[in-house]
Amino acid sequence: MAETAVKPVKKKRPVLKVIIVVLIVLAVLIAAAVLYDGRHAELTVKGPAEIDLAYGEKYADAGAEARSVGRLFGNLDTQIDVYAYVPKDIAELGGHEVKYICSYLGRSYEAVRIVTVVDRVNPVLELVYSGDFNATVDKGFIEPGYTAWDDHDGDITSKVIVNISDDMVYYSVSDSSGNTVFAQREILVAPTEPMIELIGGPEITVTAAISFEDPGFKAYDAGGSRVNEYVTVEGEITPYITGDYELTYTLDTGFGPPVVAVRKVTVVAKDVPASVAPSEKTIYLTFDDGPGPYTEQLLDILKKYNVKATFFVTAQNPDYLYLITREYSEGHTVAVHTYSHDIYSKDENNVYSSVEAYYNDFMKMRDVIYEKTGHYTDMFRFPGGSSNTLSRFNPGIMTTLTQAMPNMGFKAFDWNVSSGDAEGGRKPEQIKKNVIDGVQSVSYGYAVVLQHDIQDFSVEAVEDILKWGLENGYKFAALDMTAPRTPHAVFN
Numbered sequence: 001m002a003e004t005a006v007k008p009v010k011k012k013r014p015v016l017k018v019i020i021v022v023l024i025v026l027a028v029l030i031a032a033a034v035l036y037d038g039r040h041a042e043l044t045v046k047g048p049a050e051i052d053l054a055y056g057e058k059y060a061d062a063g064a065e066a067r068s069v070g071r072l073f074g075n076l077d078t079q080i081d082v083y084a085y086v087p088k089d090i091a092e093l094g095g096h097e098v099k100y101i102c103s104y105l106g107r108s109y110e111a112v113r114i115v116t117v118v119d120r121v122n123p124v125l126e127l128v129y130s131g132d133f134n135a136t137v138d139k140g141f142i143e144p145g146y147t148a149w150d151d152h153d154g155d156i157t158s159k160v161i162v163n164i165s166d167d168m169v170y171y172s173v174s175d176s177s178g179n180t181v182f183a184q185r186e187i188l189v190a191p192t193e194p195m196i197e198l199i200g201g202p203e204i205t206v207t208a209a210i211s212f213e214d215p216g217f218k219a220y221d222a223g224g225s226r227v228n229e230y231v232t233v234e235g236e237i238t239p240y241i242t243g244d245y246e247l248t249y250t251l252d253t254g255f256g257p258p259v260v261a262v263r264k265v266t267v268v269a270k271d272v273p274a275s276v277a278p279s280e281k282t283i284y285l286t287f288d289d290g291p292g293p294y295t296e297q298l299l300d301i302l303k304k305y306n307v308k309a310t311f312f313v314t315a316q317n318p319d320y321l322y323l324i325t326r327e328y329s330e331g332h333t334v335a336v337h338t339y340s341h342d343i344y345s346k347d348e349n350n351v352y353s354s355v356e357a358y359y360n361d362f363m364k365m366r367d368v369i370y371e372k373t374g375h376y377t378d379m380f381r382f383p384g385g386s387s388n389t390l391s392r393f394n395p396g397i398m399t400t401l402t403q404a405m406p407n408m409g410f411k412a413f414d415w416n417v418s419s420g421d422a423e424g425g426r427k428p429e430q431i432k433k434n435v436i437d438g439v440q441s442v443s444y445g446y447a448v449v450l451q452h453d454i455q456d457f458s459v460e461a462v463e464d465i466l467k468w469g470l471e472n473g474y475k476f477a478a479l480d481m482t483a484p485r486t487p488h489a490v491f492n
Contacts, residue, residue, distance in 0.1 A: 037070035041080055041104035043111045055119040055152050055177075059090050064100035064111055080104055093117050093152065093177070119177035123150035125160065127171065127183055133190040133224035141169070141187050150175040190224025196231065196251050196261040205266045208407035210359045212239035217261070219251045227253055240355065240404035242267050270409035272378070273481040282446045282475045283439060284483065285309040285462070286415060288337050288381065289316070291323035292454035298462060299326055305466045308478040310413075311453070312337035312381040315368055328373040333478040335379035335413070339365040343383045343390050351383060352391035355400055362410075378410050379481060385414045387488035398492040413479055415450035416442055416486040421458035431461035436468055448479070448486045 047062035066080035085099045098113040128145035135141040141164065148156045153175045160173045167187050174180040200215035219231045235247040245265045252258040287298065290313060302309055310333040313324055328334045339361045342349050351361045362380065370376050382401070384390050391397050405412060417438030419431045431451070439447040449465075451458045469476060477483075 037072035039068060039070040039105060040107065041066045041102055041109045042069045043082065043100060043102055043109045045100060045111050045113050047113075049112075050114045051116070053090075053115055053117045055091075055093060055117055055121065059086070059115060061086055061098060064113075066102040066104070066109065068104065090115060091117065093119055119152050119175065119179065121151055122179045122181045123148055123153070123156060123173055123175045125171060125173050125181045125183050127185055133188045133220065134185070135187050136190045136224065143169075146171060146183075148173040150179075152176065191220055192222065194221050194227075194251055194253065194256065194259045195219070196249050196259055198249070198261055198263050202262065203264045203266070205268055206239070207270050208240050208242060208267050208404070208409075210240055210356065210408070212237045212265070212267075214247070217249055219249075219259075221253055221255075227251065237265055237267070239267060240359075240407055241400070242269050242407055267407075269407040272406060272409055272411050275485050276482045277444070277484055278446050278475070278477070280445075280475055281473060282477050283469050284446065284448045284477055284479050285451065285465070286312060286381070286413070286448060286479065287451050287453040288312045289314055289341065290453035291320040291327070292317045293320065294456045294459040295320060295323045295327075295453045298453050298459045299323070299330065299332075301459075301463050301466070302332070303330060305463075305470070305476075307466055307476040308332050309476070310335060310479040312413075313365065313369065314341045315339045315365060316341045317454070321368065321372065324369060324372040328375065331478070333377075333379065333480060334369055334373060334375075335377050335381065335479070336362055336365045336369065337381050338362070338383045339368070341383060343388070346393045350393075352394055352397050352401075354394070355397070355404055358397075358401055359404075362405075379413060379479065380405070380410055381413050385488050386412060386490055387414070389491055392492050394492075396492065398490050402490050411481055412485065412487070413448065413483070414486050414488040415448045417447045417449045419449060419451045419458060419461070421452050421455045424455065426455070426457050428457050428461035428464070431458050432464045432468070435461070435465050439469070439474070446484055448484065 043064060043066045045064045053059055061084055063084060064082050066082050068076040068078040068080065080102050082100050082102045085101070087096045087098070090096045090098070094117060096115045096117065098115055100111040100113070102109050125148045126146060128147070134144055143162070146157070146160060148160050150156050156173055156175060160171055163170045169185050169187060171183040172180060197218040199217055204215065206212065214233070217228070217231065218226065219228050221227050230253045231249055231251050233247055233249050235245065237245040237247070245267065247263045247265060249261045249263070250258050285307070287309060290311060308331050311327050312335050314337050315321060324334055338351055340349070340351065342351055344350070347353065348357065351358050366376060382388065382398070386398060386402050388398065402412065417435060420426065420434045421431050435449055438449065453459055466476065
């Protein structure tokens with residue numbers, strides 16, 4: 001039997017065709033998407049598109065940024081370089097364009113910032129000084145001169161406009177930007193004979209102070225020239241003691257008779273509140289020479305009984321100065337005693353060596369109190385009291401100080417009951433007895449008690465003193481500017 005040849009069957013490829021169709025469709029869709037998206041660069045100026053720059057101020061470009069944007073795919077994080085072109089003359093007055101350029105997908109983009117340089121600074125107009133008199137009877141006013149300068153226009157002296165009236169000269173100048181300044185000077189006619197002009201007038205009144213500053217004078221010769229150096233001043237003023245004083249000013253140039261002017265200076269006391277006696281039995285506990293190692297214990301006792309006291313403080317124990325803040329914050333009165341408490345040496349370091357020495361020491365401690373409390377006090381107690389005799393090495397100093405300090409507005413407080421604790425080695429029971437006996441001996445209703453918070457035995461006696469006082473109907477109070485002063489006699 002003869003064999004029959006079999007032809008191979010050709011297989012169809014439907015999968016390949018589908019893939020091709022899909023790819024074509026995708027290509028069409030992508031092309032359509034790209035066309036619809038409209039992809040382009042968006043170039044934005046950073047900061048204001050229009051700015052004013054003061055003339056002379058350096059321009060700092062804020063730059064611009066570009067990003068890829070489209071309708072379909074939105075913003076893309078695509079780095080697009082932007083180039084800025086800043087004009088070389090951007091510092092000059094007027095308007096300038098700063099251009100920003102970038103390229104993206106074959107296209108160029110441009111943005112602009114307008115920078116306007118403006119001049120708002122006034123020019124400077126200076127008048128040449130000519131002394132106090134710049135006119136004479138025979139020659140009239142002679143212009144001493146002036147200059148004008150602008151930071152942009154430079155020297156503009158030639159643009160100054162001058163208008164002269166009978167007694168005034170008016171000047172004005174404008175720069176090229178319209179900024180205008182004005183100046184004026186008074187026309188003063190020189191005297192026809194030498195004269196002394198007392199600044200402040202021939203009579204002045206000043207408040208008592210540690211020093212006096214003469215308001216001064218102006219002396220002129222017949223030509224109107226200043227001749228202050230030919231003036232002598234005579235007369236003395238004690239500025240912390242009230243009263244009337246005279247100063248005599250004599251101008252003697254050697255040509256013609258001397259010219260004399262007299263000034264009357266009246267020194268008046270500064271007002272201080274009047275002292276008022278309390279309406280009920282009152283004990284004022286006062287403590288000198290602290291703060292010290294026992295002051296905190298004392299403050300605890302006073303706080304326990306809700307009693308206020310008065311501390312006349314020093315700076316002789318600097319490690320305890322912080323307690324001044326607590327004294328003040330807990331409602332106690334803090335007043336000046338002395339900064340150095342040097343009342344024993346016989347040299348210039350002693351606070352009683354002079355009025356100035358005492359005052360300087362006083363003010364130094366007053367400043368410490370302010371530093372610790374934020375409050376300036378006008379209350380004080382003389383070291384040793386007004387009646388002290390330790391100051392006799394300088395005769396009369398206490399007589400002067402007891403007048404001078406109140407004149408300057410400060411109020412001194414002595415005492416009428418002494419605890420006897422100034423010396424060491426005492427017992428608390430003795431201090432208590434001294435205080436109680438002293439309080440009971442006072443016939444006018446109030447007792448100002450002297451103690452020292454640098455003595456431990458004195459501090460230990462305070463609680464018993466408080467108990468006794470409260471049990472016997474006494475009120476305890478801190479001194480203030482209206483409290484009784486109980487002044488001592490002055491023995492120096």
